Structures are given as structure tokens and as C-alpha cells.
Amino acid sequence: MEQREIIGGFTELKKIFIATYNIERDSISVRLYFSKAEQELIMHDYDDHTKMYVVCHKMNEKSIRKALFGHARTLVLESLNHRSPVEFLNTKFQLSGSFLF
Secondary structure (H helix, E strand, C coil): CCHHHHHHHHHHHHHHHHHHHCCCCCHHHCCEEEEEECCEEEEEECCEEEEEEEEEEEHHHCEECCCCCHHHHHHHHHHCCCCCHHHHHHHHHHHCCCCCC
């Protein structure tokens, strides 16, 4: 995956998350964090872990949520090809410059 696709994927994931929770702060300040529960791949707001969005219902079947589109869909599918999709997404999110310290 190219860097622009990765950044585009995280940008689209943020948009979905912001729209789902009606977040009113700037997109740049929204920091995502990924985790796994059972076979679900979950996206969280780093600053408020009660806000979560399941991006994949069955990781072993690559059952991705239908609301994911474009680069977001490609990014999540790519993560499922790795040994640890959670680690892949969290690391790529930080390395893409999407996580400001």
C-alpha cells in the first residue's frame, strides 16, 4: 500500500467516526486507536474509549462493515492480511502523521 492510500484510508476512517459520533472538534485532533475483541476489529477515539466503531465483524472471514469505502476499505482489508491487524493499524496511524503528540 502506498503512503497516500494509507493517509487517505485514515482520513476516511476519521470522517466516518466523526459523523457517527457528531464530533465537533477538528479532524486533526481526532486520534484513532484500534483494538480487537473476540473476532471484531474496533476503532476507538483515543481520548474517549467509550466511543467505538466496529470496522470488521469477523476478522477471520474479512467481514468488513459496508459503510467503509475507498481507501478506508482498502486499508482495513490490508490490515487483515497481517499477523496483527491491530498493531498494523495503530503503527501505520502513528507513522502516517495522523497521531499528533
